[in-house]
Amino acid sequence: MNVRRCIVGAVLALSSAAAAGPMARAAASPLPGASAASPLPGASAASPLPGASAASPLPGASAASLLPGASAAPLLRPASSLDLSELRAFLQRIAGDKASSFEVAWIPPEHGKDVFELEQRRSKIILKGNNGLSVASALQYYLRNYCHCLITWGEHPALPSVLPPVSQRVHRVTPYTYRYYLNYCTFNYSMAWWDWNRWQQEIDWMALNGINMPLALTGEEAIWDEVYTDMGFTREELDRFFCGPAYFSWFWMGNIDAWGGPLPAHWMVTHKALQQKILQAERSMGMTPVLPAFTGHVPPSFASRFPGAKVKKTNWGAGFDDVCILDPSDPLFESIGRKFIETQTRAYGTDHLYSADSFNENVPPTNDSAYLSAMSKKVYASMAGADPAAVWVMQGWMFHYNASFWGQPQIQALLRAVPDDQMILLDLYSESHPVWNRTDAYYGKPWIWNMLHNFGGNISLWGRMSAVAGGPHAAGSGASAASGKMAGIGLTMEGIEQNPALYQLMLDNVWTDSAIDLHAWLDAYALQRYGQYNEQARRAWHLLDSTVYDGGLGEGGPESIIVARPTTDVWADRVRTKLDYKPRDLVRAWSMLVAASDSLGANDAFQYDLVDVTRQVLANYATPLQQKWVLAYLQHDLSAFDRYSDAFIALMSDMDSLLSTRKEFLLGRWIGDARRCGADTAEANLYEKNARDLITLWGDKESGLHEYSCRQWSGLIWSFYLPRWAWYFADVRGKIITGARMETDDVDRRIRDWEWNWVNAHDITYPEKPSGDPVAVVKALYKKYVPLVDQ
Structure with a gap:
């Protein structure tokens, strides 16, 4: 792209109430179902307990509902309460056409604690528990350890076409009330x-x-x-x-x-x-x-x-x-x-x-x-x-x-x-x-x-x-x-x-x-999350554990300088950029996931992780890139300033394109969901303003909480973060040319006025569906950026 043209366009956008027009996005294609798998090797599946009692038949009574007018319930649910109709509906939602392969049975709690069991009885997989969530936990155990199928936020992989048998009875009691x-x-x-x-x-x-x-x-x-x-x-x-x-x-x-x-x-x-x-x-x-x-x-x-x-x-x-x-x-x-x-x-x-x-x-x-x-x-x-x-x-x-x-x-x-x-x-x-x-x-x-x-x-x-x-x-x-x-x-x-x-x-x-045991857990997690064993993915997760997941005691994770109000400082107002690890070590994990993409690229959970790790690598790279154009500004080196500020804008544009491939990173979903809560246009506009304000200024244009709830989302980058930086770069560039002193307060005041206009705008329809092939986009970005970030 012509980055200089992008800066000029963004500066023009800053003078209006909203940024560029809507961008069309195509819906993501469905994912193939996961293949059948044997029980998880090395997992902590429990052997049958000699002293465990057999499960009693499921009582016919369902749990008492506590809708308006119902009597008060005890602090903990009655031990014998299973809501059969709710559990049938739950199994249908989770297991789909495999729901009939499961049966439910009640067992009593142990020492006042919730308990579940899992076993096979002829062709049926028996899920036992003292309440609905214990039964659900038995299902979760089966899906993860036998089917290599892990349900998390946003990912609900298909079950194998043939359900693996349960080889031995599993018994679990929670130690926590x-x-x-x-x-x-x-x-x-x-x-x-x-x-x-x-x-x-x-x-x-x-x-x-x-x-x-x-x-x-x-x-x-x-x-x-x-x-x-x-x-x-x-x-x-x-x-x-x-x-x-x-x-x-x-x-x-x-x-x-x-x-x-x-x-x-x-x-x-x-x-x-x-x-x-x-x-x-x-x-x-x-x-x-x-x-x-x-x-x-x-x-x-x-x-x-x-x-x-x-x-x-x-x-x-x-x-x-x-x-x-x-x-x-x-x-x-x-x-x-x-x-x-x-x-x-x-x-x-x-x-x-x-x-x-x-x-x-x-x-x-x-x-x-x-x-x-x-x-x-x-x-x-x-x-x-x-x-x-x-x-x-x-x-x-x-x-x-x-x-x-x-x-x-x-x-x-x-x-x-x-x-x-x-x-x-x-x-x-x-x-x-x-x-x-x-x-x-x-x-x-x-x-x-x-x-x-x-x-x-x-x-x-x-x-x-x-x-x-x-x-x-x-x-x-x-x-x-x-x-x-x-x-x-x-x-x-x-x-x-x-x-x-x-x-x-x-x-x-x-x-x-x-x-x-964190080492064993990571091995199991990589298999359960992706539905099949992959050595590169397994090794990548151990590197993630020693980098991004070996964090310090700061309040929350490090953010990226791209989401900060424009500044020449590394430590931006309300945006923390200090890392607890060497960025190059994360690049090694990125390389392993890119290598694993040829085998795992069709898996939805893998696509999310691949995009998220790529996002983090690029977000980290923004800080050293920022310091290059800052040095060029201090040295009055216009050529270097143009080169590195252009690269900074291009990085933001690339991140937006990357994030547009996944539904989890779309501003359009956040705003679209807000507007759908409204009974009419006036209500929808009010809710959209709420939605825009919370993730940017948090309050009015003088809010001390701006960027507290910042998001690296497609749509938010190209319409909010990028134009702010583009205007700032245009202003700094003019100062380099004229030799004038940079008046930060003046720039900030104009940017705050523009931010408030953005919060109050309703004239952009942001895409609510992802577009593009996540794996292909990541591979292209890997080829472009790995020589720059692996240093």
């Missing part, structure tokens, strides 16, 4: 625009992996609306309270009001119904969803309507307005909290697990232990007043985020005010920054070891595999007396649908009571 899933932020960074079909896929994936304690926040705005409407607040008052759909997480946590709104009534109606379907599906598989409780966040006009109320204003920062928080000592706090749970229970039922974080990324007004203890008692009382069986599920994030405030006396005061069996702590960031080991395991409270890993839904190959493979067992084993009442493990990432290997590794702790 709770397997927690989701973070408040996940509901926006990844799930903001999900419909029922996408939720059904996620619930199936949760069941396959043994998750039994999902956070369930969808549709909560309808509950808030009913509570505050009943208290007399007008529609106008609530319009100044409710935020837009992309920002609910921070509204629920009491950080912001109104941003991205006003919220249409249609959204509340549809998502209340969606939440009821989500909860019914989760409960039918034996899960115990966690619903929110009241934490004091009230409408801005609350003090005017209730003049004597103890309302304080607090500010989250990042340029947002103050929000109003009702003090727990105010009598209204307990009554509103009780009303909130009663209203929620009528709509959604209850499993008695309630999430509440009174000071998420905000500091209490005092560090006085007596105040913190009294506040904690009041918050719990507001739950227990409506539900005497209430269990408070608290995120431990604030103890890390505001560690200078939360010393041991403050944490003890907060936690010890609530009975031990009525509170569960989420150690949110255990793999990198645990809190349990500096709080005497949360002073006797049950707690859960979690992997946070991802911030903002950003795209980066990164993680700490060794910490994930051994950390849960090391914390919960008998050798660690300091672990107290560790009761489970979980995933608390801010964004999903990235780094599937790391998340599978973490979830594989669910059904093992020992540390995972």
